[in-house]
Amino acid sequence: MRPMRGGSELEDVRLLELAHRGSEAAWTELFRRHQGPVFRYLLQMTGLRGIAEELTQEAFLLLLAEPSRFRPERGALRPWLIGVARNKLLRFQERERRWEALDDDLPAPDGPEQAAEREQVLRAVRALPPLYREAVVLCEFEGMEYAEAAKVLDCPVGTVRSRLHRARQMLLEALAPVDRGKGCLR
Amino acid sequence: MTCREFCEQARDWVREGRLPGDAELHSASCEDCSAAWSREHRLSDLLASGRSTEIAPVRIETSVIAAFNAWRRRRWRVPLIAGAVAAMLLLLIPITLRRKPSQPAAADPLMTEFLPLRSAPLLPEDSAHLVRIRLRQSEVRRLGLPAGVNADNRLVDADVLIGQDGAARAVRFIRVQE
Numbered sequence: 001m002r003p004m005r006g007g008s009e010l011e012d013v014r015l016l017e018l019a020h021r022g023s024e025a026a027w028t029e030l031f032r033r034h035q036g037p038v039f040r041y042l043l044q045m046t047g048l049r050g051i052a053e054e055l056t057q058e059a060f061l062l063l064l065a066e067p068s069r070f071r072p073e074r075g076a077l078r079p080w081l082i083g084v085a086r087n088k089l090l091r092f093q094e095r096e097r098r099w100e101a102l103d104d105d106l107p108a109p110d111g112p113e114q115a116a117e118r119e120q121v122l123r124a125v126r127a128l129p130p131l132y133r134e135a136v137v138l139c140e141f142e143g144m145e146y147a148e149a150a151k152v153l154d155c156p157v158g159t160v161r162s163r164l165h166r167a168r169q170m171l172l173e174a175l176a177p178v179d180r181g182k183g184c185l186r
Numbered sequence: 187m188t189c190r191e192f193c194e195q196a197r198d199w200v201r202e203g204r205l206p207g208d209a210e211l212h213s214a215s216c217e218d219c220s221a222a223w224s225r226e227h228r229l230s231d232l233l234a235s236g237r238s239t240e241i242a243p244v245r246i247e248t249s250v251i252a253a254f255n256a257w258r259r260r261r262w263r264v265p266l267i268a269g270a271v272a273a274m275l276l277l278l279i280p281i282t283l284r285r286k287p288s289q290p291a292a293a294d295p296l297m298t299e300f301l302p303l304r305s306a307p308l309l310p311e312d313s314a315h316l317v318r319i320r321l322r323q324s325e326v327r328r329l330g331l332p333a334g335v336n337a338d339n340r341l342v343d344a345d346v347l348i349g350q351d352g353a354a355r356a357v358r359f360i361r362v363q364e
Contacts (some may be wrong), residue, residue: 039240064257117232121236125236
């Protein structure tokens, strides 16, 4: 495959246009640009690597098969893709009646102390109710603005803000023991 | 600024990474709010440690690209087939148009109305079937039907309507236009 020249500078909409004219390079660039956040969102929400992989793929295939469903005037591509992945996940959970299956397949940490801390943070996040967890995943882990997260979650910005605040409150309580001795979390 | 206002907005300020001037003044003079600010900061640091840059494995990219290539092939196949069909039609139309005048004109038969025979008339609700026969003009005359007198041996085509009982109910004469 020929590498895409200046691909990172191209707008998503232009890349999508090129992809739909048959450019494999443009399609690959789009995938590489957005697959990470989509995959990580799904992984954090399910704890199931296989499902996260499958639904990531499905979200991109929907973009390929039905490009007109993405309306650039309504928002950016990344929140749209995560929103698609979220809908697919909700359908999957409905179908499978299966919510959590936490695997411990976490990425390698920097050192033992950081590893323990990181693991506890991730466990605390995964223990949050799904509506609060996704606000944390999108706004804290993926660094989305409230407005972007609202697009993904299909709810008002104020709802995202209040869910995130509530989630942080729950995390403060859950993580207090982590910080025992450091005297900051309580 | 009140403690309540400070606590309500502290999380947003942590996200923004700055404390406005009046909030900073309040925090300096209020131990509880200062502690709350520290807690929020610490939580943000902890959450930052949970961030990851993990991406889907390469096989997912390979699979999505393969799906793209399959889609691209399908997408181009349809217009190609349609184009080939259109091209064939374009080639065939002039040939057909050229051939048409040289073909003999289709025979356009002239028919009389159905003439009732002596047996019971056929009612609209009755079912019947049609049989085409060929007979001499003299036989036509013998049936009491109108026929020319100068060419008794000339053959005439006729459609005979036969009722369910097998009796002929009506007949019409056909002449092929020359």
